[in-house]
Every structure is written in C-alpha cells, then in structure tokens.
Amino acid sequence: MPVSFTAIDFETANRSLASACALGVVRVRDGEVVDTRYSLIRPPVGHDAFEAGNVRIHGIRPSDVTGAPTFDRLWDWMCENIAPSxxxxxxxxxxxxxxxxxxxxxxxxxxxxxxxxEYACTLRLSRAAYSLRSYALPSASRAAGAEVVDHHNALSDSLACAGIVLDLARRSGARSMAELTAHYGVRMQRAEL
Known part of the structure; x- marks a missing residue:
C-alpha cells in the first residue's frame, strides 16, 4: 500500500469558513507517516470572533490563539513544503x-x-467502502482500525483521516491515490485553493 498523500483538518472559531483557528497536517509517503504538524491559528481580522458553540466543540479559546501564526503564514508553509510534484x-x-x-x-x-x-474526501470514500450507520469521522476511523483519539483536535482528526486512507489502500491494493479513488468509484477533485 505505497500510497502518498497529506491528510489535513481545520477547526474554526465560528460559522465563517475563514475563521480557521487550528490546523492538523499528516504527511504520508509510500504508506508511512513521515511528518505530523499541529498549529493553532489566529483567525483573520473580521473572522476572529469565537462562538460559544465552536469553543464547546474543540475547546480553543481566543486567548489560546493570541500568539499563534496567522493563516497566511501556515498556508505559505504548506505551499513551500508540499510541491505539486x-x-x-x-x-x-x-x-x-x-x-x-x-x-x-x-x-x-x-x-x-x-x-x-488535488484532493480526495474520506467521507465519500468511507461511504463507498464501508457499511456503517454513521460515516462521521469517529465511526469511519473505527471501521478502519484507526479510531480518532481526541475528536475535534485537528491533529488527531488528521491522523484518523490518514488511517482511513491507509486502510482503504490495504483493502484495495491501490498503489496511488488515483488508483484508490478509482477503485472505490470516487473522483479525485482539483481546485484552486
């Protein structure tokens, strides 16, 4: 199962998608986790109010992100360290x-x-591969044998997501993300992000 990919997960401060307040990154090369990163994020001005419901879900408070890097710094890191090739x-x-x-x-x-x-969705892949009552991350990762440890912690969720892909690669014998998504009838997407 020598698939290679980067699993990501964001948490947000409020209902605005621009309000990223945490990022988890898990890089997998040839079926092995080679790097993990976690960072809190200071949301962009105008999107930086923390709603009580979001805080209840992930436990991140405004004081936690005071000295955190901004999204643009983290995104620059992603773009500099993960080349399209x-x-x-x-x-x-x-x-x-x-x-x-x-x-x-x-x-x-x-x-x-x-x-x-290019990106792929483990929710769609899980629906194609497993027979579950719920395809939420805790259920799908449990089915993959990579149960999420601390749901809504961005790194923990990224690790669980990576575990789903690795399980599906093992089951299918896929040697690339293109093979894996094709095997399960799920299209890989391409977008300007």
Whole structure:
C-alpha cells in the first residue's frame, strides 16, 4: 500500500469558513507517516470572533490563539513544503468540502493567491467502502482500525483521516491515490485553493 498523500483538518472559531483557528497536517509517503504538524491559528481580522458553540466543540479559546501564526503564514508553509510534484501533494480530508472551503475562504480573507491542489474526501470514500450507520469521522476511523483519539483536535482528526486512507489502500491494493479513488468509484477533485 505505497500510497502518498497529506491528510489535513481545520477547526474554526465560528460559522465563517475563514475563521480557521487550528490546523492538523499528516504527511504520508509510500504508506508511512513521515511528518505530523499541529498549529493553532489566529483567525483573520473580521473572522476572529469565537462562538460559544465552536469553543464547546474543540475547546480553543481566543486567548489560546493570541500568539499563534496567522493563516497566511501556515498556508505559505504548506505551499513551500508540499510541491505539486511531491508524491504526497494530494490533500485528503474527512468532508473535504468543509476543509477546502476553509482554505479558500481564509486564503481570500488574508489576500493570498490560490494555487491548484488535488484532493480526495474520506467521507465519500468511507461511504463507498464501508457499511456503517454513521460515516462521521469517529465511526469511519473505527471501521478502519484507526479510531480518532481526541475528536475535534485537528491533529488527531488528521491522523484518523490518514488511517482511513491507509486502510482503504490495504483493502484495495491501490498503489496511488488515483488508483484508490478509482477503485472505490470516487473522483479525485482539483481546485484552486
């Protein structure tokens, strides 16, 4: 199962997708985790109010992000360290519509320049591969044998997401993300993020 990809997960301060307040990154090369990163994020001005409901979910408070880097700094790190030609340049997220929406909105709020990324969604892959009552990350990762340890911690969720992909690669014998998504009938997406 020598698949390569980068699993990501964001947490947000409020209902605005631009309000990214935490990022988890898990880089996988040839089926092995080679790097993990976690960072709190200071949300962009105008999107930086923390709603009580979001704080209840992830436990991140405004005081926690006071000295944290801004989204544009973290996104610059992603773009500098994951080149389009890298084998792990395919982004993977559970409910990728949300996480790619966060990237687009936060990047726009920071005045960043989008760049093309390929990405796949483990929620869609889980629906195609497993028979579950719920396809939420805790259930899907449990089915993959990579149960999420601390749900709504961005790194923990990224690790669980990576575990789903690795389980599906093992089950399918896929040697790349393109093979894996094709095996399960799920299209890989490409977008300017």
């Amino acid at each position: 890298d084998p792990d340049a395919v982004l993977v997220a559970h409910n990728a519509v949300f996480d790619t929406g966060v990237i687009k909105a936060a990047n726009h709020a920071c005045g960043g320049r989008p760049r093309p990324w």
